[in-house]
Amino acid sequence: MNLWTIIILMAAVTFIPRLIPLLLFKNRALPPLFRRLLNIIPYAALGALIFPGVLKSVPTMPWAAIAGMGAAVLVSWFKGGLIASVASSVVVVFLFLLIGG
Amino acid sequence: MQVSDNKMSAVPENRSPFLRGVTAGLPVVIGYFPIAVTFGLLASEHISMAHAVCMSAWVYAGASQFMALGLIGAHSAATEIVAATFLMNFRHFIMSASLSQRVKRHRQAGTGLMAFWLTDETFSVAMALKKKLHPRFMLGLEIVAYVSWVSGTCLGFSLGAFIPPLLQESMYIALYALFVALLVPHVKGSLSILITAGFAAGINSLLQYFHIMKPGWSLVTAILSASVLGALIHSDEEEG
Numbered sequence: 001m002n003l004w005t006i007i008i009l010m011a012a013v014t015f016i017p018r019l020i021p022l023l024l025f026k027n028r029a030l031p032p033l034f035r036r037l038l039n040i041i042p043y044a045a046l047g048a049l050i051f052p053g054v055l056k057s058v059p060t061m062p063w064a065a066i067a068g069m070g071a072a073v074l075v076s077w078f079k080g081g082l083i084a085s086v087a088s089s090v091v092v093v094f095l096f097l098l099i100g101g
Numbered sequence: 102m103q104v105s106d107n108k109m110s111a112v113p114e115n116r117s118p119f120l121r122g123v124t125a126g127l128p129v130v131i132g133y134f135p136i137a138v139t140f141g142l143l144a145s146e147h148i149s150m151a152h153a154v155c156m157s158a159w160v161y162a163g164a165s166q167f168m169a170l171g172l173i174g175a176h177s178a179a180t181e182i183v184a185a186t187f188l189m190n191f192r193h194f195i196m197s198a199s200l201s202q203r204v205k206r207h208r209q210a211g212t213g214l215m216a217f218w219l220t221d222e223t224f225s226v227a228m229a230l231k232k233k234l235h236p237r238f239m240l241g242l243e244i245v246a247y248v249s250w251v252s253g254t255c256l257g258f259s260l261g262a263f264i265p266p267l268l269q270e271s272m273y274i275a276l277y278a279l280f281v282a283l284l285v286p287h288v289k290g291s292l293s294i295l296i297t298a299g300f301a302a303g304i305n306s307l308l309q310y311f312h313i314m315k316p317g318w319s320l321v322t323a324i325l326s327a328s329v330l331g332a333l334i335h336s337d338e339e340e341g
Contacts, residue, residue: 001179003148003152003173004152004155005179006169006173006179006182006183007152007155007156007159007160008159009179009183010156010159010160010165010169010182010183010186011159011160011161013183013186013187013190014160014161014162014165014186014187014190014193015216015217017187017190017191017193017194017197018190018193018194018197018216018217018219019197019212019213019216019217020194020197021194021195021197021198021200021201022197022198022200022201022204022212022215022216022219023212023216024201025198025201025202026201026204026206026207026212027206027207028201029202030202033332035202036332036335037328037329037331037332038198038199038201038202039199039202039332040294040297040328040331040332040335041195041196041198041199041324041328042196042199042224042225042228042229043284043287043294043297043298043301043331044297044298044300044301044323044324044325044327044328044331045192045195045196045221045224045225045301045324046225046280046283046284046298046301047284047297047298047299047300047301047302047305047323047327048301048302048304048305048320048323048324048327049221049225049277049280049320050277050280050281050284050302051302051303051305051306052302052305052306052309052310053277054274054277057273057274057277058270058271058273058274059270060270064271064274065274065277068271068274068277068278069274069277069278069281071278072274072277072278072281072282072285073281073285075282076281076282076285076286077285077289080282080286081282082128082226082279082282082283083127083128083131085278085279085281085282085285086128086131086132086275086278086279086282088278089274089275089277089278089281090271090272090274090275090278093270093271093274094267094268094271097267097270097271098267
């Protein structure tokens with residue numbers, strides 16, 4: 001199969017699941033239990049997106065990834081704010097790699 | 102919860118929803134750009150620039166694009182690449198359903214783009230706001246993330262070799278830090294959210310560590326099982 005065909009099929013199978021629920025459920029109130037399920041999904045998704053992926057985010061030095069994540073936890077816990085947390089974790093990982101690598 | 106709300110409302114409420122969305126999207130822009138540059142750089146070893154940029158512009162799903170490069174490099178069958186992409190991105194089905202209950206009523210126009218641009222990060226940033234979302238806010242948030250992803254791919258493909266590897270490697274943490282920063286304020290206010298997120302993290306780690314299923318399915322399984330648990334233990338009033 002031609003690479004263009006592969007890319008177009010990849011785009012289709014990615015777009016359709018993104019589209020169908022929004023198309024069907026928007027402008028429509030779902031039953032309360034189902035709504036509770038949908039409301040909790042972001043937190044479950046965040047947990048699953050962070051672990052175990054973060055542990056492999058610095059391939060040559062997993063400890064740097066753990067330290068970087070620790071920095072993000074501390075900054076977001078005590079200070080809050082997305083950019084500060086992201087920046088501090090990148091700086092911590094950079095320093096770890098610079099010193100340890 | 103209060104923390105992220107306050108941070109977000111630092112953006113004046115009287116500005117247009119679209120511009121507020123653009124501002125809310127800046128952390129995602131910062132997170133995406135270096136990863137897109139990396140994608141462009143890696144892609145230059147396997148496919149043409151037109152292919153790489155169109156993959157970013159049409160598929161627009163980071164993890165599956167990296168995976169596709171690996172599979173293309175290994176000369177995998179096309180059906181395998183497409184099936185793996187479907188599995189890996191099926192989580193957006195759940196996110197799309199969740200988002201559908203949060204976006205203000207709107208006409209058909211816009212829904213397509215809103216869905217096409219839906220990613221883990223734009224979803225998480227939007228849902229962290231804990232209020233009804235204006236469709237134009239959502240589109241503003243999504244379009245800057247998209248521009249960052251596509252332009253990063255172009256840049257990475259054309260001059261990726263000039264980026265110091267040390268700097269590159271320290272950027273991968275950015276998206277995880279974004280997820281952490283989105284989650285922590287909610288965890289502070291609610292034990293049941295901590296349990297839900299922790300359960301999802303644990304299930305996903307176990308499933309992947311023991312290679313029980315493909316990563317796409319383990320993510321979907323972890324999110325769904327933790328959400329069922331969460332819906333049972335979490336009362337919506339708890340966070341106040």
